[in-house]
Amino acid sequence: MLNKFGATFDTYWNDSTFESYDPARDRDRLDDALAEASGRTSSNRVTISLAGLEVRPRPYQAEMLEEIEVEREVHDRHRNLVVAATGTGKTVIAALDYRRLRDAALKRGEPAPSLLFVAHRREILQQSLRTYREVLADASFGEEYHSGARPERWRHVFASVQALTAYDVTSMPADAFNIVVVDEFHHAAAPTYRRLLNHLQPDELLGLTATPERTDGFDLLSFFGGRTAVELRLWDALSADLLCPFHYFGIADGTQLNELQWKRGRYDERQLEELYTGNDNRSAVVLREVQDKLSDVRTMRALGFCVSVAHAEYMAKTFNEAGIPAQAVSGETSTAVRDQALRDLKDRRVNALFAADLFNEGLDLPEVDTVLFLRPTESPTVFLQQLGRGLRQSDGKPVLTALDFVGHQRKEFRFDLRFRALTGKTRKGLEDQVKQGFPALPSGCQIVLDKVAQEVVLSNLKGQVAGRWQDMIRELRSQGDQDLGTFVHETGVELSDVLRSGRSWTSLRRDAGMPTRDGSSNETVLLRRVRALAHVDDPERAQTYRRLLQDDGPAYDELAPLQRTFARMLFFSLWPNGGGFTSYTDGFRALRQERAVRDELLEVTNFAMDHARHRAIPLTGRLGDLALRVHARYQREEILAALDYANFERRPSTFQSGVLYSEPRNSDAFLVTLVKSEADYSPTTMYRDYAISPSLFHWETQSNTSVSSKVGQRYLNHRDHDTKILIFAREHKLTELGTSPYLFLGPATYTSHTGDRPIAITWQLDRPMPTEMFQAASVVA
Structure with missing residues (x-):
């Protein structure tokens, strides 16, 4: 190098x-x-030593790396797509991922895996090679294959797709490289990329892109089993100060879209064009709001997204007549004219470019400081791509101004998806956010809705909640018989839409005329408990649950000891109050009669496992036979059963405390809710529990626990008593599915304490908590 x-x-x-x-x-x-x-x-x-020069992932990168690892180890998926905005370090992620795979191979006594890194531009390859060398602390790593440079060793090659095409990639063995990384994967529709990807069969394929949704209809995700492995969410990138803050204004423009036709998940384009083009009243609103929201339109660099070429030309004409230099561009505009238009915008010879089916991706102009949404964008991905045209940081640009002109939408239009993309909030919390003016945004960001726009958005959000059941019935009928995971993926509904209180996948199928199996008089009660399995995310627990739910599943007495514990966890998940049974055998015999319930429980368990985000790590030592896995999620009933605390005399439904001592396990378990509300907690139970670091956790005892008490001494001197301390944490008490599960942070060791009644104790976790939990737990501090 x-x-x-x-x-x-x-x-x-x-x-x-x-x-x-x-x-x-x-x-x-x-x-x-x-x-x-x-x-x-x-x-x-x-000769220079980089021994002390370790490239450490930033928190958001650590979380992304963990999710890639989960895809491989938990789900056995070895073709993974990373989606992250330009400038957020996708190549660093790929290099850190390679370092982890290399280190694991070397630990096994194997050679470092071979690597092929593919891109379409020399600059990208040279920059990527440099990043890998820095991350690996190896200045001799890798060879270039582009612009006349050819590799000699062919072990770690950074190659242009053009060079590989000229070489005839099909002439090399399909397994020539253990790892293949393809940058700017959205170019994979090109024949050169297709030929490469169809021929090579690496152990691991990693795709990198900022724009997963193409406008030409090409299905990028088809290379990855229809899913994205990891995505850097907008609010995470903003919180990490990787993107420019935005001020988003939702503005009512008075247009009536509720009478337009809705086809294949979007408005009829021709009717939209007729509504907007030549609409002087609406264009007057646009001009007024631009002049009101921007201090000086003569310094503005704006992109306006329009429904058609005619609409773009009309808006450019409107702005020019108002004295604001503007130009219309589209896919029909020649490359030379488009490039000149971008130069004119950068140099402020024009202040606005109005585009039709253009600039959703591939635009590298950080100076853009204003985005105008002049058409309803149904896809949240396209919406974020368009917003992202202005989110790149640039000198002299303190904030991106986004003006979204909101009409009276059809009920099918999903405002919830748009605002979830902007905020990261669940749909349940969006209504409160809209009413309160979005108080919990990343620093420097604002979302402001005028009064009419707020009413439109709230009405739309309520409509999504209230009338959705009939819409889902129609969707299921139109798509035909399918499993729960496919239905959720294809329709964009949330699992909570299907499993909310009083609803079930079984009842949806029946209402849609789909076949379901029969049940007994207990079916209705059990279907309300199905959502209690929507968090199952460790393979052993899921496997045992599946066995017990099969038609030919084993009886409780036939299970091995560990599987019996899992069975008790499932039993109390379904019957927290014991269900009136006197034995587990009787309970599972009754469950055998509920064929439809078991079918749905299997569907939900499979869905939950398919969306597992953490590796579940077995315990060791004295707790090695415990049915709990570190970094897996558990409901209260499962925790109590796993610790041999719950039984028919001491049912989970009677447990109300946040602490418990399991005598059979000689273990103290702490069930922590990080964000406590005054509605759910009294002043004496608003304990201050938070993360100090990924491995240090601050926790407060119950208010009546003193240092001198038996319980206090057991906590502080737990090593002398050989008592295990187990910490479970969740961010909130409730989710859209009901009671929130706890993440098992694992065993912990006493470090220090202060105070009395309550005692504030700092615990050292055996394993660092996952990045997302650390971020949530540290924010509470």
Whole structure:
């Protein structure tokens, strides 16, 4: 590798200033250090130590890496797509992922896996190679294959798709590379990429893109089993200060869209064009709002997204007549004219470009500071792509102004998807957010709805909740018989839409005329408990639950000890009050009669496992036979059963505390709700529980627990008593599916304490908590 002075290096630089090295921030410092080192040697080849130079993932990157690992290890998926906005470090993610795979191979005594990194531009390949070398602390890693450069060793190759095509990729063995990474994967529709991807059969395929949804109809996700492995959400990127903050204004424009035709999940394009083009009243609203929301339209750099070429041309004409230089561009505009239009916008020779089916992706103009949504965008992905045209950070751009002109929409239009994409909130919480003015946004961001727009959005949100059952019935009828996971994926509904109180997948199928099996008089009660399994995310528990729910499933007495524990966890999940049974055998015998219920429980368990986001880690030592897995999620009933605390005399439904001591396990379990509401907790139970670091957790005892008490002494001296401390945490008490499950943070060890009645104790976790839980638990502090 050549540094900027032309010197080559192949070993390591050791300097404490690089202890928390960030490639994007410290690359120049590394170059300077290398240059200094090369100046101290008479040879052009220098030896520099990077031993203390570790590239550490930022929190959002750590979470993404964990999700990729879960896809592979939990779900056995080895073709994975990473979706993240430009500038958020997709290549760093890929390099860190390779480092983890390499380290695991070396630990097994195997050679480092071979790698092929593919892109379509020389600049991307050179930058990517540099990133890998920095992340791996190996200045000799990788070879380039583009622009005349050819590899010699063919172990770790950074190649252009053009060079591979010229080489004839089909002439190399299909398993030539263990790992293939394809950057800008949205180009995979091109024949050159298709030929490459169809031929190579690596152990791991990783796709990187910022724009997963193409406008030409090509199904990008078909390469990845129809799913995205990991996506950097907008609010995470904003919170990490990777994108420019936005001020979003929802503005009522008075147009009536509720009478337009709705076809295949969107408005009729021709009718939209007729409604908007030549609509002087609406264009006057647009002009007024632009002039009102921006301090000086003459310095504005705006993109306006229109329904058609005619609409774009009409808006450009309207702005020009108002003295605001503007131009219309579309897919029909020549490349040279489009490029010149972008230069004119950058140099402020024009202040607005109005586009039709253009600029959703592929636009690299960070200076864009205003986005005008001049048509309803049904897809939240396309909406975010359009918003993203202005989210790139740029000098002199403190904020992106987004003006969304809201008409009276049909009930099928999904405002909830749009605002969930903007905020990360669940649909249940959106109504309160709209009413309260969106108080919990990332720093610097605002969402402001005028009074009429607020009424329109609230009405739409309520309509999505109130009238959705009949819509789902129609959707299921139109799509035909399918499983629960396929239905949720294809329709975009949420699992809670199907399993909300009083609803079930079984009743939806019956209302839609789909076949279901029969049940008994207990069916209605049990169907209300199906959602209690919507969190199951560890393979052993799911496997046992499935066995027990099969037609030919084993009887309780036939199970091994660990499986019996899982069976008791399932039993109390279905019957928290014991169900009136006197034995588990009787309960499962009764469940055998509920064929429809068992079918639905299987569907929900499969759905939950398919969406598992963490690796479930077995316990070791004295707790090695416990049915709990670290970083898996559990409802209260499962925790009590797993710890041999729940039985027919002490039923889970009677347990109201946040602490318990399991005598059979000699273990204390703490069930922590991080965000406590005054409605659910009294002043004496509003304990301050939060994360200090990924491995340190601050927890408060019950208010009557003193240091001198038996319980207090057991907590503080648990090692002397060989008592295990087990911590379970959840962010909120409730979710859209009802009671929120707890994430098992694992065993913990006493570190320090302060105070008395309550005692504030700092616990050291055996394993660092997952990134998303740490972020939630640290925010509470």
